[in-house]
Amino acid sequence: MALGKLLRTTAFRLTLVYLALFVLFAASLLAYLALNTRRLITEQITTTIQGEIRGLTEQYDQGGLRRLVTSVELRSRRPGSSLYLVTTPSGEGLAGNVAALQPGALSHSGWLETSYRRFDSPEGVDRSALVEIVQLGGFRLLVGRDLEERERLYGIITNAGRWSFALVVVLGVAGGFFVSRRVLSRIDAMTGTAQTIMAGDLSGRLPVAGTGDELDRLADNVNAMLDRIVALMRGLSEVSDNIAHDLKTPLTRLRNRCEEALRGSSSDMDYRAALESTIEESDELIRTFDALLMIARAESGHARDNMTEFDAAQIVRDVSELYEPLAEEKGLALKVDASMAAPLRGNRELVSQALANLVDNAIKYAAPDAKLNGHPAEILVKAGNAGERITLTVEDRGPGIPEADRGRVVERFVRLEKSRSEPGSGLGLSLVSAVARLHGGELKLEDNHPGLRSVIALPRAGPVGSG
Amino acid sequence: MRLLIIEDDRDATEYLVKAFREVGHVADQAADGEEGQALALDGQYDVLIVDRMLPKRDGLSIIATLRANSVETPVLILSALGQVDDRVKGLRSGGDDYLSKPYAFSELLARVEALARRRGSRGEETVYRVADLELNRLSHEVSRAGQELQLQPREFRLLEYLMRHAGQVVTRTMLLENVWDYHFDPQTNVIDVHISRLRSKIDKGFTQPLLHTVRGAGYMIREGAR
Numbered sequence: 193m194a195l196g197k198l199l200r201t202t203a204f205r206l207t208l209v210y211l212a213l214f215v216l217f218a219a220s221l222l223a224y225l226a227l228n229t230r231r232l233i234t235e236q237i238t239t240t241i242q243g244e245i246r247g248l249t250e251q252y253d254q255g256g257l258r259r260l261v262t263s264v265e266l267r268s269r270r271p272g273s274s275l276y277l278v279t280t281p282s283g284e285g286l287a288g289n290v291a292a293l294q295p296g297a298l299s300h301s302g303w304l305e306t307s308y309r310r311f312d313s314p315e316g317v318d319r320s321a322l323v324e325i326v327q328l329g330g331f332r333l334l335v336g337r338d339l340e341e342r343e344r345l346y347g348i349i350t351n352a353g354r355w356s357f358a359l360v361v362v363l364g365v366a367g368g369f370f371v372s373r374r375v376l377s378r379i380d381a382m383t384g385t386a387q388t389i390m391a392g393d394l395s396g397r398l399p400v401a402g403t404g405d406e407l408d409r410l411a412d413n414v415n416a417m418l419d420r421i422v423a424l425m426r427g428l429s430e431v432s433d434n435i436a437h438d439l440k441t442p443l444t445r446l447r448n449r450c451e452e453a454l455r456g457s458s459s460d461m462d463y464r465a466a467l468e469s470t471i472e473e474s475d476e477l478i479r480t481f482d483a484l485l486m487i488a489r490a491e492s493g494h495a496r497d498n499m500t501e502f503d504a505a506q507i508v509r510d511v512s513e514l515y516e517p518l519a520e521e522k523g524l525a526l527k528v529d530a531s532m533a534a535p536l537r538g539n540r541e542l543v544s545q546a547l548a549n550l551v552d553n554a555i556k557y558a559a560p561d562a563k564l565n566g567h568p569a570e571i572l573v574k575a576g577n578a579g580e581r582i583t584l585t586v587e588d589r590g591p592g593i594p595e596a597d598r599g600r601v602v603e604r605f606v607r608l609e610k611s612r613s614e615p616g617s618g619l620g621l622s623l624v625s626a627v628a629r630l631h632g633g634e635l636k637l638e639d640n641h642p643g644l645r646s647v648i649a650l651p652r653a654g655p656v657g658s659g
Numbered sequence: 660m661r662l663l664i665i666e667d668d669r670d671a672t673e674y675l676v677k678a679f680r681e682v683g684h685v686a687d688q689a690a691d692g693e694e695g696q697a698l699a700l701d702g703q704y705d706v707l708i709v710d711r712m713l714p715k716r717d718g719l720s721i722i723a724t725l726r727a728n729s730v731e732t733p734v735l736i737l738s739a740l741g742q743v744d745d746r747v748k749g750l751r752s753g754g755d756d757y758l759s760k761p762y763a764f765s766e767l768l769a770r771v772e773a774l775a776r777r778r779g780s781r782g783e784e785t786v787y788r789v790a791d792l793e794l795n796r797l798s799h800e801v802s803r804a805g806q807e808l809q810l811q812p813r814e815f816r817l818l819e820y821l822m823r824h825a826g827q828v829v830t831r832t833m834l835l836e837n838v839w840d841y842h843f844d845p846q847t848n849v850i851d852v853h854i855s856r857l858r859s860k861i862d863k864g865f866t867q868p869l870l871h872t873v874r875g876a877g878y879m880i881r882e883g884a885r
Contacts, residue, residue, distance in 0.1 A: 517852040
């Protein structure tokens with residue numbers, strides 16, 4: 193239900209809380225005002241009565257009862273006069289404007305709130321008054337003031353309180369409705385967009401009102417996040433397209449070979465040969481999968497668990513030692529320059545494999561040229577330790593990589609035309625690049641004039657200057 | 660040799676049992692972790708082949724239980740998790756060797772035989788001898804027919820590993836792991852070149868070759884042709 197939804201919104205709940213607080217505040221303000229006004233009026237009345245009694249007592253002291261009675265009669269006739277009554281000790285009225293009092297009121301002395309009736313007001317209409325009764329030589333003098341004014345003022349204030357309360361509640365609730373409706377409509381728009389996005393349409397973006405408020409900022413950020421996700425998704429789908437394509441090719445080859453063996457000859461020798469090449473082909477596929485998994489691993493950062501400190505120069509020496517006989521066999525001279533220690537923190541196995549891939553590539557691509565020239569071309573494997581960076585460099589004198597292709601060759605399965613005839617999966621440099629990034633570094637491919645210089649640049653371990 | 664294969668993939672197990680029988684080994688099978696552990700605890704096996712992910716009990720915890728009960732049967736862990744970290748974890752928890760799926764049977768066989776032989780191992784011997792080839796592990800001297808041979812340090816370690824497993828097939832990956840301590844697969848077969856260098860040093864000029872290539876599997880040092 194729309195109303196129920198509205199009542200559940202944060203904006204509306206906040207409105208209610210503020211409303212309650214405001215009502216409480218207003219009520220206490222009004223109550224304070226009312227009570228103080230009442231006290232002030234009472235004080236004023238008291239002062240007036242005391243003044244009158246003082247005056248009348250003086251009259252009595254100077255001229256006795258007669259003067260008092262005259263004075264009272266005189267004052268009683270003034271418009272808006274106070275209440276006066278002079279009685280004998282037994283309670284008979286001698287002078288004044290009070291016709292009746294609350295029974296027993298006269299036996300009292302001092303301050304008293306009582307109901308009364310004037311001579312000039314109609315029978316049965318009793319009003320309340322604040323009176324003081326004093327003894328004057330056996331006679332009693334009562335002076336009082338009507339309390340109607342005080343009660344009226346008090347009433348006005350309480351009334352104002354009631355009305356403003358109602359007004360605050362009505363305005364507050366209406367305002368709450370309005371604000372939450374506004375917010376809700378924007379949130380609803382956002383939710384709607386989010387739902388279409390979740391349904392698979394990544395092109396949707398949250399509406400931005402342009403007011404620059406917090407909802408706009410939220411929408412802006414979510415939109416930026418969506419842009420990033422779209423970019424990542426595009427990259428991912430490209431990769432999986434490539435993977436599907438590049439795995440399909442060898443699988444097709446595998447299948448064709450089996451089919452051909454079944455269709456064609458029938459000698460044991462032929463079957464054996466077909467099966468052996470099938471196994472070789474599947475081993476190649478497995479190798480490709482392993483490489484893909486390893487790249488994924490390096491990219492996801494899982495391999496960070498196995499970080500240790502080691503000397504990159506040692507890696508350079510070990511890997512070169514592993515490949516040196518192969519290079520020699522191919523007519524290449526593999527030279528090592530790793531005299532200085534190069535402390536590195538990372539996954540030793542992955543760094544070794546990355547360097548092995550570079551050396552492997554260098555041998556693979558530089559070898560044909562070396563044979564052509566007739567003299568051994570050189571492959572130089574170096575460990576460098578310059579400033580903040582540790583570098584593992586492989587330099588060859590092969591054909592190199594054209595500058596335009598250098599960015600592309602690190603992508604998965606990318607193989608340049610010239611290299612398609614060589615065995616390989618097109619994943620070697622992708623792994624090197626992923627390993628470099630895992631360690632917070634990068635793979636740089638440069639021109640070696642002629643040939644290729646591949647540099648794995650990684651941040652060094654420990655404080656600069658040590659080791 | 661008696662083997663126990665703890666693996667929940669029945670097809671794979673059947674295939675292994677059959678393949679081991681063909682080369683003259685007896686293999687029992689268990690399809691889940693609990694059964695496998697019970698068999699391993701009381702049976703007398705030469706090598707256990709344990710899959711890492713099993714129903715009821717995982718492979719690593721079986722190994723832990725065995726070792727806690729002083730059952731020191733060598734264990735080869737089989738796993739679809741083939742990354743370096745998984746391997747390290749597997750070996751750290753008491754496995755003796757680690758092979759990731761998919762694998763070649765020849766590789767598994769070579770490793771299982773190496774593990775079985777390790778028990779009555781010649782690891783403690785100071786001098787390895789195969790025919791007239793001698794390798795002294797302390798003085799690092801190698802000689803053939805009394806003639807001293809000059810080997811590079813890595814060639815020495817390569818020969819040492821081959822001679823420790825004399826008469827057994829040693830695969831390229833075993834060499835890469837044990838002699839070079841690398842667990843990745845180099846794209847080119849660098850090991851072959853190292854072997855042929857070694858071969859030229861120990862076999863050249865002698866009528867009887869000792870370092871043999873076993874087709875489709877690896878290498879072996881042994882006396883005389885089979």
